Amino acid sequence: MLRRSQRVQAKKDASATAAVSKYIAGLKHTRDADDKEHQVQRDEDGIPNKKRKKLKGASASNTDEPHSSTNKQRMPNQFRKVRGKLGLLQRLAKDVPLDVILEIFCYLEPRDLLRLARTTKDLRGMLMTKSSVNIWRSALENVEGLPPCPPDLNEPQYANLLFEPHCHICMHSGRCDNILWNFRMRACQKCVMNFPNTLFDCIGGHPLSRGPNSDVIPREVAKISGRYYDLWNMEIAQRYRAEYDALETVDRDAWLTRTRNERRALKEHSRECVEWCKLSFKTRADELDVIRKERRAAILDRLQEIGLREEAETVMQDPFYNATNEPFSNHKLVRQAKKLTDYGWDSIKDELVSLLAKCKDDRADREQEKLFDSRALRARKLYDAILSKSDLREPFPSIGDVLSHEKLQDLLWDTPDDDSLTDDILRSKLLEHLPESVEEWRDVVDHYLLERVLQASRPTATHNDLHLATSVFKCIGCYQPLYYPQLYYHRCYALQSFFTIFDENDDGTIDYHRPWTHHSLRFSETHAEHSEMIVKACSLDPNTVTFQEMYNANPLIECTTCTQSTPEHGRCFMRWPLPLVHPQNHSLTVVTLNDEEQKKVDACEPNITSSFDLPIRCAHCHFMTSVDDFIDHLKTEHSDSIDLQESENPPKLQALRTHWYWNPRMLLDSMGEPFRYKDDSD
Numbered sequence: 001m002l003r004r005s006q007r008v009q010a011k012k013d014a015s016a017t018a019a020v021s022k023y024i025a026g027l028k029h030t031r032d033a034d035d036k037e038h039q040v041q042r043d044e045d046g047i048p049n050k051k052r053k054k055l056k057g058a059s060a061s062n063t064d065e066p067h068s069s070t071n072k073q074r075m076p077n078q079f080r081k082v083r084g085k086l087g088l089l090q091r092l093a094k095d096v097p098l099d100v101i102l103e104i105f106c107y108l109e110p111r112d113l114l115r116l117a118r119t120t121k122d123l124r125g126m127l128m129t130k131s132s133v134n135i136w137r138s139a140l141e142n143v144e145g146l147p148p149c150p151p152d153l154n155e156p157q158y159a160n161l162l163f164e165p166h167c168h169i170c171m172h173s174g175r176c177d178n179i180l181w182n183f184r185m186r187a188c189q190k191c192v193m194n195f196p197n198t199l200f201d202c203i204g205g206h207p208l209s210r211g212p213n214s215d216v217i218p219r220e221v222a223k224i225s226g227r228y229y230d231l232w233n234m235e236i237a238q239r240y241r242a243e244y245d246a247l248e249t250v251d252r253d254a255w256l257t258r259t260r261n262e263r264r265a266l267k268e269h270s271r272e273c274v275e276w277c278k279l280s281f282k283t284r285a286d287e288l289d290v291i292r293k294e295r296r297a298a299i300l301d302r303l304q305e306i307g308l309r310e311e312a313e314t315v316m317q318d319p320f321y322n323a324t325n326e327p328f329s330n331h332k333l334v335r336q337a338k339k340l341t342d343y344g345w346d347s348i349k350d351e352l353v354s355l356l357a358k359c360k361d362d363r364a365d366r367e368q369e370k371l372f373d374s375r376a377l378r379a380r381k382l383y384d385a386i387l388s389k390s391d392l393r394e395p396f397p398s399i400g401d402v403l404s405h406e407k408l409q410d411l412l413w414d415t416p417d418d419d420s421l422t423d424d425i426l427r428s429k430l431l432e433h434l435p436e437s438v439e440e441w442r443d444v445v446d447h448y449l450l451e452r453v454l455q456a457s458r459p460t461a462t463h464n465d466l467h468l469a470t471s472v473f474k475c476i477g478c479y480q481p482l483y484y485p486q487l488y489y490h491r492c493y494a495l496q497s498f499f500t501i502f503d504e505n506d507d508g509t510i511d512y513h514r515p516w517t518h519h520s521l522r523f524s525e526t527h528a529e530h531s532e533m534i535v536k537a538c539s540l541d542p543n544t545v546t547f548q549e550m551y552n553a554n555p556l557i558e559c560t561t562c563t564q565s566t567p568e569h570g571r572c573f574m575r576w577p578l579p580l581v582h583p584q585n586h587s588l589t590v591v592t593l594n595d596e597e598q599k600k601v602d603a604c605e606p607n608i609t610s611s612f613d614l615p616i617r618c619a620h621c622h623f624m625t626s627v628d629d630f631i632d633h634l635k636t637e638h639s640d641s642i643d644l645q646e647s648e649n650p651p652k653l654q655a656l657r658t659h660w661y662w663n664p665r666m667l668l669d670s671m672g673e674p675f676r677y678k679d680d681s682d
Helices: 002-038 040-045 060-064 088-095 098-105 110-116 121-127 130-141 155-163 211-215 234-246 249-305 309-317 342-387 399-403 406-414 423-457 463-467 525-537 547-553 560-565 595-604 627-637 653-659
Strands: 219-224 227-232 473-475 501-504 510-513 521-523 556-559 571-575 588-590 616-618 660-662 675-677
Touching: 098 130, 110 121, 110 130, 110 155, 121 130, 130 155, 211 249, 227 234, 234 249, 249 309, 249 342, 309 342, 342 399, 342 406, 342 423, 399 406, 399 423, 406 423, 423 463, 423 521, 525 588, 547 653, 547 660, 556 560, 560 571, 595 675, 616 627, 627 653, 653 660
Parallel strands: none
Antiparallel strands: 219 227, 473 521, 501 510, 556 571, 556 588, 571 675, 616 660
16 A cells, blocks of 8 residues: 555656656747747836736637647646645755756856745755855856955855845845945945944944044945945944953953954955946946947837838937937937847837937927028128118117017028028018018007006106106116116117027127017116206206207216315216216216316316227217217218318317217216316315
8 A cells, every 4th residue: 555655656746747847848938939929028118017807708718729829838737826845946946956956056146046045945945054155156256256255254145245236224125236345235325324424323432432443343435415424333333342342451452453454354355346346337337238239220220111210310410419318319218228029119119200200390490490590690680780870869679579570580480491581682671571560669669668667657657758868767687777768779678598589799609689578677766866856957847858958968067975075186077877877875966167167177078988899879870980980980971061170189079969879779887987177276
């Protein structure tokens, strides 16, 4: 009876062994034949396939046909959902000869041994015994360039430190590449912040925490929130303290010497491990980069079959992108370190085709914008030429307003190429549409200026009040006083860094122009009161006199505050409109002098100067010129209508005030400067 039981058991074992062999052989066939159809989807998408739902009503015969073309190699029934003693790895550990298993293990890497040791108790018992140390050493030797196992760790501990990328403190399953070599552990960023950053926190005022003995206990340096900190391990520090305290006083010096040597060896081994990690990471990164390039090349070959390779290469070479934001090479479906398969290509083709179509549309939009910008630059130069012959004492729109006109927008955007939009055509179109667009613009901006700004302080103001000398505004961006129409030319309202209508300067910088806006413009009560006081002192009506009429009146104004503060320099005088930019707490008075005194003051008044490049505009032809060249301009261009003195004694510009006007693009503080007059008899 016993022999019969043994025969039955032997028969069962033989049957099971045969089934295992058959299944393992079938697995190889299945991998070779079916990987491209079933496993590749995981490779391509980087996401494990979800378990398919079983269709309701499906016949059992469809699932049990042994010769179906779609039927995978099935696991033998006796091993289905079986763990423990009848599991495959369990039978491998029991039935395969030990010398064969040991030979196989010697060709594995340490990470493979770690995973095998966590599968079954038998394999763990085999790999975690001291007699298996040669297996671990062989596995460690299989890793190129790896420093030898340090004396304070055994081989499995060393392998666990090197190849198990999880935090050894919180045991979080996420990847943790931060290795604290001196502590022989991995720690995530969250756990690193919990380490003590002073040795005193670990062992208090112990002799090992201060003086020359503080270098005995290992420490680490970690970067936290952009700063580097010293870290100590509480457990290690307390162990060192316990060893130190357990020794007799005479033995402590020897212990310190030995421990320092061990610490020095530990630091050297840690340095070697850090270098090995850097090299291994670089090697792995290079390998992955090669795989990515091969995958990209394979994708380009597939795109060539559908006629899109040229478009993809155009995107890759587009100077608009750099290496980090180029959309094709950096796309998640292209930049995968996985080999491209037929199944994988079918799953990503549609998305890549859509990507290339979008890139093509974006490139067309950029080219259209670039064409518009180049035309805007040409229009800017042509418009400046037109303005150079226009009277800027009336408001004119900026190039941003001009190019915002609907007809010019259509012209610049919709004309197919530059060959059909020459400078002559563009100039004629500007001259054709400019009068209409300027009138429309003036009506709109004057309405906004009157209704939103001036009437907010003076509700009864009318359009004519915009021209008054007492209608002084201010920019809340630069706090400069402004008048009409100077405020339409002010830089703060016409230039902004985020608009696409731009102007290229000589130094390579770009000015971005926008339509005029009143949002940062306010009426200045202080400057208005100051101006009204000066107008009344000139015996003029502040309700009717304009800013330009004050220019022509050209009153002589004295600052008594400046005169009294520095009497040794003489009296301080200035001309309109400098009082508006003079300190508001100074006392100003309009001075009327007799003929003799007036001649003396006029003799002390210097010729008009300005820091602005071209501050003067001719009142006859509106030519922009410098102060020094204006007299020559009058002699050359207008000598037939203007009687000038001899060139060797040219008149001052103040005497020719009716023949020129300030460039309204200037700020008020650039329109001349105060001057001093000191009577010799004083």
